Amino acid sequence: MAQYxxxxxxxxxxxxxxxxFAADHLEFCKxxxxxxxxxxxEExxxxxxxxxxxxxxxxxxTIYADGRFxxxxxxxxxxxEPSFIKMHCRYKPEIVHSGLRDPKxxxxxxxTGKHLEPKEFMEMKDQEDVVILDVRSNYEHTVGRFKNAVTLDIENFREFPEKVKELEHLKGKKILTYCTGGIKCEKASALLLKEGFEEVYQLHGGIIKYGKEAGGKDFEGDCYVFDNRVTVPVNTVNPTVISTCRNCGTQTKKMINCANAKCNEHFTQCDECGWKFDGCCSTECQxxxxxxxxxxTGYYVKVPQPVNVEKISKRKHKNFPPKNKMEAEA
Known part of the structure; x- marks a missing residue:
C-alpha cells in the first residue's frame, strides 16, 4: 500500500x-x-x-466539511514520495488564468459544456460529427494528447479566447473539450457556447480521470502535470510515445529543466543527450x-531567476515550451 x-x-x-482564506488555508495545509x-x-x-x-x-x-466545496x-x-518540495497557497484573480473574469x-x-464521464467520452470521440479539442498549452499537448485531437498554438490558457476565432469552421460540429483535470474546460466550453458553438461537451475529470476509469484508450503519449513528476502515464490500453528529444529527434517522453539556471527552459531530452549536453538545452547553456x-533527472528546486528576454523571444516558436512550466498556468 502506498504511503503517499x-x-x-x-x-x-x-x-x-x-x-x-488563502493565508489561513496555507497554515492549515502546513x-x-x-x-x-x-x-x-473569489471564484x-x-x-x-x-x-x-x-x-x-x-x-x-475538511474541504467537504466546509460546505462551500x-x-x-x-x-x-x-x-x-510527495510530488512537491514545499507548500504554496496563493491568492490570485482567477483559479486558472484565462482573462475571463467577468461572471456576467x-x-x-x-x-458550461455538457459534462461527459470518461466512458461516455470514449464512446463519443470517434463519431464522424465530433471534434476533439485540446484546450491546453503547447508544452502540455506536445508530450501527450488524444488521437486526432485539434490542438491550439498557445503558450498559456489566457490566449485561448483569441484562438476561438480560428475555430469558426467547426461550428455545427459536436465539440468535445478536454484538459488535465477539467478546470480549463469549465471556462473554455462556456466561452465556446457564448461564441455560438451549439453542441459543446467537456471531459469530466479530464485526462487524469479518463486514465483511471477508461484505461486512457487513444491518449497518445503521457499527461503533463504541474508537480515534480512532470508527466504521468494514463494509457494502459494502447500506449504510445509521441514527443521527441529536442537535441537529436529520437522519441522520448522525458522532460527536464535546463541545467543553466538563468535559462531553466523545460523541454524533452533523451538520456543520451542529457549526459552529452550535461542537462542543458544547447551548447551555449552548457x-x-x-x-x-x-x-x-533534470529536476532542480525552483529559485527566482532574472528575466531573459532573448530566451522568451525564442520560446515563442510553438516547438519551444515556455520557461517555468510549474507556474505557467498560475
Missing part, C-alpha cells in the same frame, strides 16, 4: 475574503504536513497537494559558469 497520495482538484464556488500548490480566488479553489495517506484524507474531509472531485494518485460573461457555476549539476 497526490490529490488533484478544483472547485468553482464563491469565497468571500479570498485573500485571507499543519497537516502537506506539500503542494493551491490557487485561491473558488484549484490545487494539487501531496502527503501521507492520512494527511490527504484529513484534507479532503461539497461538489469537489478529488483525483487521487498513489505515489512513492462567463460563469462556470451557471453554464558553457555558462555556475551551471547546476546534472544528475540524470
Amino acid at each position: 497520495h497526490t490529490l488533484l482538484y478544483y472547485c468553482y464556488s464563491p469565497i468571500e475574503n479570498a485573500e485571507q 499543519s497537516l504536513g502537506l506539500v503542494g500548490r493551491i490557487i485561491v480566488a 473558488g479553489l484549484n490545487g494539487t497537494v501531496s502527503g501521507t495517506v492520512e494527511a490527504c484524507k484529513a484534507y479532503m474531509d 461539497n461538489h469537489t472531485e478529488f483525483k487521487i494518485d498513489e505515489v512513492e 460573461e462567463i460563469d462556470p457555476t451557471k453554464k 558553457s555558462v559558469p555556475n551551471k547546476r549539476e546534472y544528475d540524470g
Whole structure:
C-alpha cells in the first residue's frame, strides 16, 4: 500500500475574503504536513497537494466539511514520495488564468459544456460529427494528447479566447473539450457556447480521470502535470510515445529543466543527450559558469531567476515550451 497520495482538484464556488482564506488555508495545509500548490480566488479553489495517506484524507474531509466545496472531485494518485518540495497557497484573480473574469460573461457555476464521464467520452470521440479539442498549452499537448485531437498554438490558457476565432469552421460540429483535470474546460466550453458553438461537451475529470476509469484508450503519449513528476502515464490500453528529444529527434517522453539556471527552459531530452549536453538545452547553456549539476533527472528546486528576454523571444516558436512550466498556468 502506498504511503503517499497526490490529490488533484478544483472547485468553482464563491469565497468571500479570498485573500485571507488563502493565508489561513496555507497554515492549515502546513499543519497537516502537506506539500503542494493551491490557487485561491473569489471564484473558488484549484490545487494539487501531496502527503501521507492520512494527511490527504484529513484534507479532503475538511474541504467537504466546509460546505462551500461539497461538489469537489478529488483525483487521487498513489505515489512513492510527495510530488512537491514545499507548500504554496496563493491568492490570485482567477483559479486558472484565462482573462475571463467577468461572471456576467462567463460563469462556470451557471453554464458550461455538457459534462461527459470518461466512458461516455470514449464512446463519443470517434463519431464522424465530433471534434476533439485540446484546450491546453503547447508544452502540455506536445508530450501527450488524444488521437486526432485539434490542438491550439498557445503558450498559456489566457490566449485561448483569441484562438476561438480560428475555430469558426467547426461550428455545427459536436465539440468535445478536454484538459488535465477539467478546470480549463469549465471556462473554455462556456466561452465556446457564448461564441455560438451549439453542441459543446467537456471531459469530466479530464485526462487524469479518463486514465483511471477508461484505461486512457487513444491518449497518445503521457499527461503533463504541474508537480515534480512532470508527466504521468494514463494509457494502459494502447500506449504510445509521441514527443521527441529536442537535441537529436529520437522519441522520448522525458522532460527536464535546463541545467543553466538563468535559462531553466523545460523541454524533452533523451538520456543520451542529457549526459552529452550535461542537462542543458544547447551548447551555449552548457558553457555558462555556475551551471547546476546534472544528475540524470533534470529536476532542480525552483529559485527566482532574472528575466531573459532573448530566451522568451525564442520560446515563442510553438516547438519551444515556455520557461517555468510549474507556474505557467498560475
